[in-house]
Amino acid sequence: MRILVLNPNTTASMTASIRAIAEASASPGTEIVATEPLWGPESIEGHFEGYLSAAAVLDRLATYDEPFDALVMAGFGEPGREGAQELLDVPVLDIAESAAQMAMMLGHSYGVVTTLDRAVPQIRDRLLTAGLLGRCAAVRGTGLGVLELEADPERTVGAVVRIASEAVERDGAEVICLGCGGMAGLRDRVSAALGGVPVVDGVAAAVRFAESVVGLGLSTSKVRSFAPPRPKAIGGWPVSARPS
Template sequence: MRIKVINGNTFEPMTRGIDESAQAARFPQTEIITTQPKAGPESIEGYYDEYLAIPGILEEILLSDDAIDAFVIACWGDPGVEAAREITAKPVIGIAEASMYVANMVAARWGVVTTMHRALDMIEKTIHRAGFSHRCVSIRTTGISVLETETARQQTIDALEAAGRLAITEDKAEALCLGCAGMSGLDKELEQRLGIPMIDAVSAAVKMAEAIVGLQKQNSKILTYRQPEPKRIKGYPDYMQFGQAEED
């Protein structure tokens, strides 16, 4: 089984950290290929960043689809996950959705601890899109930037602990999702500090991908996730066209 894990941003230290968590979570027979878009924002911290990141994420899928059994989009907003499911029949797992499924199975009340305060609306919409608004009881932002989750690990873990304590005491959360791919690898120490399950989203997505491939399931192509309608898409390469090549 080969799983391609795609960091949504172009920050190489984060790609390496994501790879470490993905490799640690995989079954021995699973091969993990971790990559990042060739072009796009260094971090995804708002809607502009997210929308600019999506073409590069989709390109990473289109260029390797035949050789891969499942894809993981390693950004907690799950950018482009629906479009990705249109362009491939292989399972596409967003780390946010995967972590929420895991949290939902281990706790009656759970929440998310994440990065910048401006991300609150994005996090709320991600939870709503996954269908978990009625189960998520807490969203706590820390003010930590996405890049700082990699470059300032101790500051990040301390901020997550403080936010986690508020989620537990004020919101009665019983498990927490780590709401950024850059937080991968921090779950164990935070569990020791806080005493509740902390969900590493990258690890959760890898295990979900392994399970769906093991079940021999692919994306439904009967309606919503069928291949994009044929049309000319100006300014994009031939491999991103469906049904009609780009005209010069």
């Protein structure tokens, strides 16, 4: 089985971190291929950058020539997932919905710890659209920008633990979801600092769900909502040239 993991921003070091946790989480025999768009924002912190990234992600997929059995979209709450479901014939999973789905199997309510506070409404909207907001106790920001997560790992862990503790103690969250692909790999340290509260890494959860969906011989329904795009002229599309 070959799973493509797509970082929605163009920061290669973040792609490498996401690849590492995806490979560590995959079952024996599962090959992980990780990449990022060929153009677009270096990080996604708001709707404007999110929609630019969605176009860049779809462009990357439209010009990606290697075969794969499932796609994991490693942005937490960014747009574009539905477009990928229309474009591709393989299962498409995103880390926000995968993390929330897994968290609800582990506790009555869950909390999401993310980056900047401005990301909170966007994540809540994504969970609402997915039908997953009802059991979300809180979505809280750490105040750290996406690119800051890698700059000082100790500061990042401290901030995530502090905000996660608030979600558990004040909001009643029983499980914590790491609300950014850039937080990949923090799960064990955060869980230990919280006294064993389950912590879900969305990249790891999505990889495991992808394996299950492919293993069961299932994929995205094409009968209505995610039917393939209708054939028509799209000026300037795709933006990037296919590799020769």
